Amino acid sequence: MANRAGSSRRVPENEAAISYVQCDGLAVMKIVKHCHEESCSNMEVAQGALLGLVVENRLEITNCFPFPKHDDTMDEEEYQLDMMRRLRRVNVDHFHVGWYQSADVGNFLSQSLLESQYHYQTSIEESVVVIYDTKKSNRGFLTLKAYRLTPQAIAMYKEGDYTPEALRNLKIGYESLFIEVPIVIRNSPLTNIMMSELSEMIPEEDGSKFLDLGTASVLEGQLRSLMERVDELNQEAIKFNRYQQLVVRQQQDKHRWLLKRAQENAARAAKDEPALPDEDVNKLFKPLPVPPRLNPMIVAGQINTYSQHISQFCSQGLAKVYLTQALQNAKESKQNTT
Amino acid sequence: MALNLVVKVHPVVLFQIVDAYERRNADSHRVIGTLLGTSDKGVVEVTNCFCVPHKEHADQVEAELNYAMDVYELNRRVNASENIVGWWATGNEVTNHSSVIHEYYSRECREPVHLTVDTSLAGARMGLRGYVCVSLGVPRGKQGCMFTPVDVALTCYDPEVVGLQLCAKTVSAGRSRTVQPMRDLAQVAEAAGKLSSLLDQVVQYVEDVVSERAAADKAVGRQLLELINSVPNMAADTFADAFASSVKDSLMVVTLAQLIKTQLQLNEKLTLLTSQ
Numbered sequence: 001m002a003n004r005a006g007s008s009r010r011v012p013e014n015e016a017a018i019s020y021v022q023c024d025g026l027a028v029m030k031i032v033k034h035c036h037e038e039s040c041s042n043m044e045v046a047q048g049a050l051l052g053l054v055v056e057n058r059l060e061i062t063n064c065f066p067f068p069k070h071d072d073t074m075d076e077e078e079y080q081l082d083m084m085r086r087l088r089r090v091n092v093d094h095f096h097v098g099w100y101q102s103a104d105v106g107n108f109l110s111q112s113l114l115e116s117q118y119h120y121q122t123s124i125e126e127s128v129v130v131i132y133d134t135k136k137s138n139r140g141f142l143t144l145k146a147y148r149l150t151p152q153a154i155a156m157y158k159e160g161d162y163t164p165e166a167l168r169n170l171k172i173g174y175e176s177l178f179i180e181v182p183i184v185i186r187n188s189p190l191t192n193i194m195m196s197e198l199s200e201m202i203p204e205e206d207g208s209k210f211l212d213l214g215t216a217s218v219l220e221g222q223l224r225s226l227m228e229r230v231d232e233l234n235q236e237a238i239k240f241n242r243y244q245q246l247v248v249r250q251q252q253d254k255h256r257w258l259l260k261r262a263q264e265n266a267a268r269a270a271k272d273e274p275a276l277p278d279e280d281v282n283k284l285f286k287p288l289p290v291p292p293r294l295n296p297m298i299v300a301g302q303i304n305t306y307s308q309h310i311s312q313f314c315s316q317g318l319a320k321v322y323l324t325q326a327l328q329n330a331k332e333s334k335q336n337t338t
Numbered sequence: 339m340a341l342n343l344v345v346k347v348h349p350v351v352l353f354q355i356v357d358a359y360e361r362r363n364a365d366s367h368r369v370i371g372t373l374l375g376t377s378d379k380g381v382v383e384v385t386n387c388f389c390v391p392h393k394e395h396a397d398q399v400e401a402e403l404n405y406a407m408d409v410y411e412l413n414r415r416v417n418a419s420e421n422i423v424g425w426w427a428t429g430n431e432v433t434n435h436s437s438v439i440h441e442y443y444s445r446e447c448r449e450p451v452h453l454t455v456d457t458s459l460a461g462a463r464m465g466l467r468g469y470v471c472v473s474l475g476v477p478r479g480k481q482g483c484m485f486t487p488v489d490v491a492l493t494c495y496d497p498e499v500v501g502l503q504l505c506a507k508t509v510s511a512g513r514s515r516t517v518q519p520m521r522d523l524a525q526v527a528e529a530a531g532k533l534s535s536l537l538d539q540v541v542q543y544v545e546d547v548v549s550e551r552a553a554a555d556k557a558v559g560r561q562l563l564e565l566i567n568s569v570p571n572m573a574a575d576t577f578a579d580a581f582a583s584s585v586k587d588s589l590m591v592v593t594l595a596q597l598i599k600t601q602l603q604l605n606e607k608l609t610l611l612t613s614q
Contacts, residue, residue, distance in 0.1 A: 025505040026353040026354060028505060029353050029498065029501055029502070029505070030350055030354075032495075032497050032498055033385070036495050036498070037417065062357075063357070066416045067416070069416075079412065086405065091362070091363070092361060137497040137501075138496055138497055142501055142504050182518065185504065185505055188356075191357070194352055194353075194464050195502070196506075197466070198352065199502075223591070230598065300605070300606065303598060307596065307598050310592070310595040312523070314592045314595075315523050316523045316525070318585065319523060319526045319527070319530075320526060321584050
């Protein structure tokens with residue numbers, strides 16, 4: 001295990017270190033259980049750490065453990081170290097490869113997420129953040145996605161400079177903040193045997209919930225969040241426009257002042273008086289601070305994810321409605337013939 | 339001593355046990371660990387578990403009980419409602435050592451449940467069995483205890499079932515033994531396919547009964563009648579209305595979502611193009 005991790009360190013920084021993520025069934029089930037329990041009790045996000053190792057170009061996640069909720073009385077670092085030490089005693093991989101977070105209808109993009117992922121990715125090259133969508137999985141569609149920050153996003157975060165020029169130089173937009181890494185699930189043969197035994201024990205009707213037609217509630221939730229985000233983006237756009245108008249006005253003021261100065265100097269030169277000292281134009285008209293573009297970019301990225309999810313969700317909703325139409329047609333044709 | 343105890347196990351527990359067995363030290367044949375969950379009115383629900391390192395010698399057993407306490411405390415920080423409800427072991431029989439370990443666990447909780455998972459696949463099955471310890475013996479004579487089997491059932495949260503179904507696909511995934519989480523539409527298509535094959539089976543059975551190839555079963559017949567009557571009876575035009583309106587709603591939402599995406603991209607280009 002140790003030398004495999006060593007060989008992956010030789011991969012240069014600008015090469016795509018990870019092309020896909022391989023998750024063990026155990027990790028998937030633990031994430032599902034933890035996020036489900038958290039969503040039942042309170043509305044906070046559930047977070048946890050992913051453990052595993054890196055093999056060639058894939059990241060294997062073999063185990064995970066949940067984080068306790070944010071509490072000032074305990075030290076999170078200590079909890080993590082304690083947990084990893086204990087797991088190492090039972091031969092679980094203790095290489096910390098990333099973290100997971102639950103998300104309500106897919107709204108996970110926020111400044112804190114960027115910051116955490118940035119810290120993870122700078123300390124551990126190949127780390128990913130796995131997002132689990134609670135509402136959709138409750139409805140029967142297991143949604144597990146892995147994301148990594150792009151190199152441009154890391155560079156931008158390192159600078160800490162969010163002005164439009166910096167963003168233009170880095171050619172970064174809301175679409176190039178994160179890249180999605182495909183996830184595959186893998187199980188050992190012994191686990192496969194266990195699962196074939198389990199499948200006999202589970203009742204057949206459980207788990208066909210996604211054929212349910214009444215999925216409007218999920219869509220409602222998504223649309224509501226989408227509307228809030230669009231409002232936010234609108235506010236940011238108004239702020240930016242106001243700033244631009246101020247800049248234009250400031251330019252005009254500067255121009256007028258310079259003209260006046262030139263006129264005065266000409267008048268004084270005519271009267272043989274010394275010219276007024278050249279004051280620094282910039283000190284009089286302080287350059288206005290550019291509003292940072294980070295928040296609008298995050299909000300735009302969030303809206304983008306929402307619209308994608310909504311389109312996907314509606315497509316399967318349409319499919320279900322067409323299915324019922326087929327049933328109804330069959331029923332009607334039978335009624336017509338009998 | 340309720341012998342009509344029912345033990346409900348979540349799939350996570352079994353995944354964890356199998357994984358711990360695969361990762362055991364080279365010299366151990368068996369792994370043991372603690373079961374966590376809740377116990378309520380004769381129903382014990384096991385929701386989590388962890389492995390405890392231990393060594394077995396010919397006549398004694400050593401288990402790191404401090405380790406068990408520590409991990410239990412750590413787990414309590416995340417989930418305060420999970421208590422120790424028993425312990426598990428791999429292998430297909432209850433040995434002498436088990437009674438020693440069981441005694442320790444009976445000090446931790448009121449009525450510990452012992453679960454065995456037969457990973458050695460004796461009898462070509464991975465058996466899952468549960469036991470409780472019942473004391474027997476004459477009151478003034480020597481007391482002993484016996485492990486009596488109890489019923490074990492499987493229970494899941496809703497999303498756990500979905501996760502399990504997805505993971506179960508790796509059984510039939512062929513060489514690579516991997517499976518990808520599916521897109522929504524593909525899942526609905528697959529479910530429709532499954533439903534269609536189930537319907538085919540039912541139709542085949544009915545035809546067999548009608549043509550006297552198979553015996554008729556009254557219970558099955560009654561359920562078939564229920565099935566057919568469960569399709570809601572809507573007049574053709576009400577259905578057409580409901581159908582049209584839901585299709586229109588979905589299409590409108592999709593159009594709006596795409597419109598928003600295009601606007602976002604435009605907005606992005608414009609703000610990055612403006613010069614200071």
